[in-house]
Amino acid sequence: MSVASQAKGQNQEILRVEKLNKSFGTNHVLKDATLTLRKGELKVLIGPSGGGKSTLLQCMNFLIPPDSGRIWLDGVEILGHKKRELYAYRQQVGMIFQDFNLFDHLSALGNVRIALTRVRGMSRKDATDRAMAELDRVGLAAKAGLYPAQLSGGQKQRVSIARALAMDPKVLLLDEPTSALDPELIGEVLAVVKDLATAGMTMIMATHQITFSAQLASEFVFMEQGAIIEHDSPAALLAPGACTRTKAFCAKINELTGEPV
Amino acid sequence: MNFEKALRAIIDSLPYMLGGVWVTVGLIVGALALGFVLGVPLAVIQVYGRTLARRLVVLYVWLFRGVPILVLIFLFYFGILPHLGLDSAFLAGVIVLGLTSAAYQSQIFRGAIQSLPAGQLKAARALGMTDTQAISCIVLPQALRLSIPGWSNEFSILLKDSALVMVISVQEIMARTRSVAGRTHEPVAMALFAGVLFFILTWIGLRLLRGLERRVRIKGYSQEGSV
Ligand SMILES: Nc1ncnc2c1ncn2[C@@H]1O[C@H](COP(=O)(O)OP(=O)(O)OP(=O)(O)O)[C@@H](O)[C@H]1O
Ligand SMILES: [Mg+2]
Numbered sequence: 001m002s003v004a005s006q007a008k009g010q011n012q013e014i015l016r017v018e019k020l021n022k023s024f025g026t027n028h029v030l031k032d033a034t035l036t037l038r039k040g041e042l043k044v045l046i047g048p049s050g051g052g053k054s055t056l057l058q059c060m061n062f063l064i065p066p067d068s069g070r071i072w073l074d075g076v077e078i079l080g081h082k083k084r085e086l087y088a089y090r091q092q093v094g095m096i097f098q099d100f101n102l103f104d105h106l107s108a109l110g111n112v113r114i115a116l117t118r119v120r121g122m123s124r125k126d127a128t129d130r131a132m133a134e135l136d137r138v139g140l141a142a143k144a145g146l147y148p149a150q151l152s153g154g155q156k157q158r159v160s161i162a163r164a165l166a167m168d169p170k171v172l173l174l175d176e177p178t179s180a181l182d183p184e185l186i187g188e189v190l191a192v193v194k195d196l197a198t199a200g201m202t203m204i205m206a207t208h209q210i211t212f213s214a215q216l217a218s219e220f221v222f223m224e225q226g227a228i229i230e231h232d233s234p235a236a237l238l239a240p241g242a243c244t245r246t247k248a249f250c251a252k253i254n255e256l257t258g259e260p261v
Numbered sequence: 262m263n264f265e266k267a268l269r270a271i272i273d274s275l276p277y278m279l280g281g282v283w284v285t286v287g288l289i290v291g292a293l294a295l296g297f298v299l300g301v302p303l304a305v306i307q308v309y310g311r312t313l314a315r316r317l318v319v320l321y322v323w324l325f326r327g328v329p330i331l332v333l334i335f336l337f338y339f340g341i342l343p344h345l346g347l348d349s350a351f352l353a354g355v356i357v358l359g360l361t362s363a364a365y366q367s368q369i370f371r372g373a374i375q376s377l378p379a380g381q382l383k384a385a386r387a388l389g390m391t392d393t394q395a396i397s398c399i400v401l402p403q404a405l406r407l408s409i410p411g412w413s414n415e416f417s418i419l420l421k422d423s424a425l426v427m428v429i430s431v432q433e434i435m436a437r438t439r440s441v442a443g444r445t446h447e448p449v450a451m452a453l454f455a456g457v458l459f460f461i462l463t464w465i466g467l468r469l470l471r472g473l474e475r476r477v478r479i480k481g482y483s484q485e486g487s488v
Binding site for chain 2: 058088094095100102103104107114115146160163164
């Protein structure tokens with residue numbers, strides 16, 4: 001591959017959302033949200049609680065149907081009302097939830113395997129092999145037989161990442177993957193996210209882990225009251241002397257957690 | 262009461278009464294199965310269905326919970342089923358008890374479905390599952406487990422309600438009890454005997470369901486519930 005085409009590959013649009021809007025009753029919680037995820041990049045969504053981060057992420061895979069707006073995956077527009085297209089689209093867009101949402105009646109292995117057999121139509125054996133490989137990748141091959149209630153929070157979140165990865169998604173949407181975890185468990189999940197970023201997974205992650213994400217993110221996207229207020233590289237937004245909402249917000253968070261900006 | 266005469270009545274009628282036990286078992290198994298097969302989709306529709314379908318389910322549940330089983334038995338046995346070419350009293354009993362049980366069972370399942378965290382369905386959808394797949398692979402396996410205690414209740418109530426079909430001469434336990442009592446003039450002894458038979462059936466059924474509940478319990482959850 002030539003350098004030029006490689007560069008083009010790096011810039012390739014994977015997911016693009018344009019002017020997404022969502023209201024709950026009279027509460028307009030998502031206002032013209034527009035963003036593009038390029039191949040291999042990690043965008044980080046930050047902003048105050050209630051700012052609309054979760055709503056944006058769930059609108060991106062139609063778990064919450066947006067009231068208006070358009071979404072493209074690999075240049076193909078996805079129409080949320082066409083069921084078949086929607087199901088195919090969701091297989092390609094992995095989602096990680098704040099509270100894991102593992103299937104409680106299935107073992108770690110069963111959680112990773114079920115969509116492979118039921119959605120992908122893989123044989124049980126192939127699906128088991130694939131699921132074990134994904135559990136191994138997040139360091140949990142030895143826990144495959146345990147049920148969600150037998151796993152720690154950090155292990156649950158890693159299983160849920162394995163479950164998403166097993167579907168070979170083109171993009172991962174992560175909604176505060178570490179917010180429900182005790183401080184000592186956050187590291188093991190962030191390590192997996194870091195590995196994924198290094199491996200070139202395209203991701204958008206809502207998080208309050210400012211210091212961690214500043215090192216990995218290609219862009220910070222700051223959301224407040226349903227609107228994207230600022231978006232730029234962390235370096236630019238947090239530069240000394242920069243006078244941005246993002247910087248003020250990060251300073252406030254880090255004041256609370258004791259981390260320097 | 263002549264104790265010996267009473268005992269004789271019971272012993273002499275034993276094979277006949279045990280035949281009634283099998284009829285009762287047939288009624289209850291048929292009715293519970295019919296109630297289950299109808300109750301699960303009714304519950305799913307009531308939770309996930311479109312407005313019109315939901316309203317129809319609610320209407321159905323109101324109807325079968327509101328009208329006495331005896332009324333339904335007469336209605337079906339003399340009114341509806343003959344038009345369909347069905348004149349078996351046993352079948353009428355199974356159908357009426359089953360349709361009634363479906364109404365009650367649907368509400369047991371609905372409660373269980375609605376008690377699941379919304380995130381379960383979201384996670385299933387996020388993996389690309391269709392609604393049918395999400396409901397059958399994720400929602401129902403969990404909801405049905407949670408339904409077992411409530412379902413045990415429904416079983417024990419329906420078992421005793423099944424005696425009502427004696428009014429259309431289905432030869433279950435109570436119908437036979439009445440005829441033996443009439444013949445031997447030992448109504449009290451025979452009533453006690455019938456009571457014991459129902460008690461034993463209830464006990465066996467509840468034991469089986471308790472065993473089932475234990476066998477399908479999700480690992481890591483204690484009997485006291487989740488953490
Ligand atoms: N299902 C819903 N029904 C009604 N209002 C909702 C619903 N979900 C979210 N909201 C509202 O939408 C707004 C945005 O919520 P959202 O969860 O997207 O914020 P967030 O940025 O993810 O916050 P947090 O950092 O606390 O997770 C809030 O005002 C919230 O109350
Ligand atoms: Mg949120």
